[in-house]
Amino acid sequence: MCSPPPTGSGSISQGLLSRRGARVIGAVSAPGKAAAAEAVGARHVIVRGADPDELTRRALDLTGGRGDVVYDGIGKDTSEAGLAALRPRGMSSWSVPPPGPCHRSTRVPRAPRLALPHRPTLVDRATDPEELTARAADVFRWLREGVLKTAIGGWYSFDRAGEAHADLQSGTTTGKLLLQPGH
Known part of the structure; x- marks a missing residue:
């Protein structure tokens, strides 16, 4: 499950993941955003409503609790559903602080099964100036080619x-x- 499109990290992640063959499930806050999520690569789109348990039920229906990776760009409103959608020892990656009383905490929310949490940072992805330059060049090339859209x-x-x-x-x-x- 990957959320949210198309404000930034969600739409970019969905586009790159679907391009690599991943089955992407997008979560959006309003029905009018579903088409945008599909346009950037979501195979399935869940519209988040007032009932947070509905998001969890839909995520479980689509994954059977066997999802490999959850990329969560929303946090508090989607974390429980994302964790429920994971297979045991699946990877959960947050691009926002995980939910909890201390907003900048690295505390992991209670998961129904063991999940491997990850909070990516630029330092994790580019360890030296050459790698950073190469990765930035990839991003700008993908923007020029229309692979990434903003x-x-x-x-x-x-x-x-x-x-x-x-x-x-x-x-x-x-x-x-x-x-x-x-x-």
């Missing part, structure tokens, strides 16, 4: 940064929200 969902002046954050947090936005200097 959408701009809105422009905000710096004095509206709080509004941009609230819009992003609401789950109603699609695409990157950019702060524009000098406006």
